[in-house]
Amino acid sequence: MKIIDKYILKRYLVTFIVMLLMFIPIGIIIDVSEKINKILANKVPFVEVAKYYLDFTIYFANLLFPIFLFLSVIWFTSKLANNTEIIAILSSGISFTRFLRPYLIGATMVSVFALVMNVFLMPSAAAGFKSFRYKYLNNNSASVKDDSNVFRQISKDEYIYVSSFNDVSKMAFNFSMEKFEGDKLKYKLSASRIKFNPKDSTYTIFNYTKRKVGILNDIIEKGEKKDTVFTFDLDDLTPVVYIAETLPLNELNKFIEKERERGSSNINTYLVVLYKKYSIPVSAFILTIIAVSVSSMKRRGGMGMNLAIGIILAFGFVFLDKVFGVLAEASTAPPLLAVWTPNILFGVLAIFLLRNAKR
Structure with a gap:
């Protein structure tokens, strides 16, 4: 690995980690401010609260993973562009495709981490997070059941x-x-x-x-x-409505097969959870390519313009992800197609932006 690869890869990973460390505490503070009255009123033990916020951290990071990754790539790539570092790199004879290589290596590392977290960490975190909210924060316990x-x-x-x-x-x-x-x-x-x-x-x-x-x-x-x-x-x-989120991958597959045989009306909801375990890691590559393509050129508005474009695209991705997820759960739309549609649409956008960036 050459010096330029190590330099960009280090910036990629460090900026992503810093972005997580910045926003997760903010999310915890906001959640505490909203829930503190109910926590005190229900006299929740401190150990339970501490475990809840550990689960909250994992759940929150996984939920907003695409936004954190997208904004972190735009942030440090825009700094490279404003410092004319990208111009110097490309002027030395390195092609844009070669310049993209350390980004894709970083995206691979983040994708593997996201996949491991989805398969091994998220089920237990989701179980603790959801059960705490229904036990101590939600008075309507009947809504937990299908x-x-x-x-x-x-x-x-x-x-x-x-x-x-x-x-x-x-x-x-x-x-x-x-x-x-x-x-x-x-x-x-x-x-x-x-x-x-x-x-x-x-x-x-x-x-x-x-x-x-x-x-x-x-x-x-x-x-x-x-x-x-x-x-x-x-x-x-009558399983709890969020049961699929709390099951490890092998148990989730067995549970889905069992519910399919039973004719469960929530089968699409369970399939959405299963397919998202694989679609979210893939989105790391797509969002990385879009972020580099958008922020690699120096703009009149500077980093502010790149961040504005990035925020719009990132929230557009999350919006489509939620819309198609709900569509799959509430209609006859195929869950596999619905879950992967945001990746397909943004994949096409990534190819278009990458071709323009190369020019």
Whole structure:
């Protein structure tokens, strides 16, 4: 590696780290100012608060990773341009593509770090961050669960449905369970309510009707109340809405497959979490190329103009990322395409800007 590569790579990594160290404390201070009243009112132990802000640091850094990287590259590249260092480098016979090499090496290092953080650190950090907020800061604990219109396939030929589920009372409403043999219905159980009894893992069904389909006649059983045993667990059937963010990669893949078989209505949400683990590291390359292309030329407005352009593009990337993420979760849009669309659009922009910068 030549001296120029070491010089640019060092500036790349140091500026990115400094940017993180500058903005993370600011984010913590803002969060503390917003949450301090609830933390004091709920008498949260100091250890819990300290662990929360450790998780917050990892979660916050990962969330705003594209912005930090983009602004740091624009910042130090603009300084190189204003000091006419880039002109001197290119005038010495080095091509713009060769000048870009240490940036791509830096982007590779940052991408690997982001991938490792997404796979190994983010799940536990997200679990601590989310659970703390719902436990101490959010009074509406019911919103933690995916608890309305729950439809699941619990085995190869058994399906259940409940219109709503109360996590506090462990009671579900408008329950129905159907068992098939091939494409033929064998029996159907309906009940106005079903309550899970944690002590002995049994269930109590109320105002139930069980219809067993026979060859000539159906057998119908009715009753007001009955204790019984099922093979499913209502807690498993109504996972917390952020469960995918808290699972390691191998467990996340298994969880998604299990939820797909159950016919979960939140399957797109889980797939978005999975695909973003890979799309965010790739964005490091795209944003690095855009940042260098935008800030490598000396402008009349100086660094201020480059930073203004950079901030607009960075927030445009984050905006598209959020919009397409929500679109995938709330519609029939393919999650893979939705997650990668911002990278595709900004990848095209990166190629266009790079060609102009070379000229």
